[in-house]
Amino acid sequence: MTSLSTPVQAASVGHPAYSQTFPCEPSTAEIGRRLVRDVLAIWHLNDLADRAALIITELIANASRHTPCPEIRLIVWRPSARRLRVGVVDREPSRLPVLSQAADDDESGRGLLLIDAVAGRWGYDLQGSGRRPWGKEVWAELRTEGDE
Template sequence: MTSLSTPVHYVSVGHPAYSQPFPCEPSTAKIGRELVRNVLGMWCLDNLADRATLIATELIANAARHTPCHEIHLIVTRPSLTRVRVGVVDQEPSRLPALSQADDAEESGRGLLLIDALSDRWGCDLHGSGTRPWAKEVWAELRLEVAE
């Protein structure tokens, strides 16, 4: 079982980034929320924690539901001074996310709609070179309110 006592990878140059591998299963969402909340706390960005943890939960749930992967990587980064990015990398680049409209009677199918509503922007990046990507990262960004 992966836990937060497992070392988190930290990038010491450029913008801060934290990454941790997890099993690709729905129960990973709890540990993922803890990681996101702890990272944002270290950055003194607790005000983003509720939205960011919900986004992480949905990204993890989507990977667990829509890919056959055994492992994912949860990544929390600061791509700029005014943005936080939460992403999940899986090794199923052929299954790209797409917004869909779930019927009122359906119990699932609203994850990306929720991410779209909570984030300032979201997307998907393929990892790898040329025409044969080896993974994809589905991510969402939150904008920081900067005092002037």
């Protein structure tokens, strides 16, 4: 089982960010939840921890289910004092996320619906330049209450 090799040490000023690479497998979700909670505690954003942990869990599940990538990068970022962004980067730019309705009897397929319900907004950004992106980041943002 993979674990955090070093304690989370995220900057608490400016536009801080934290990222780390992990195996692209369902068991990474537990590590991702812990990482998100630890970073948000450092940033004094504990009130967002449950929603952010749900989001990172779903993003990891989607990456491990829908991409053949051996690794993913988890990102927790403060693009501004009022926004928190959590994301997963994989190396499969051709498999883009699509919000769809799952049938009542489907056992999966609701991850993006959950993210859409709890996040202020979500989306994806292709990584790399030009016509040949090397990957994508699927992300979701939450609004903070901070006045930093």
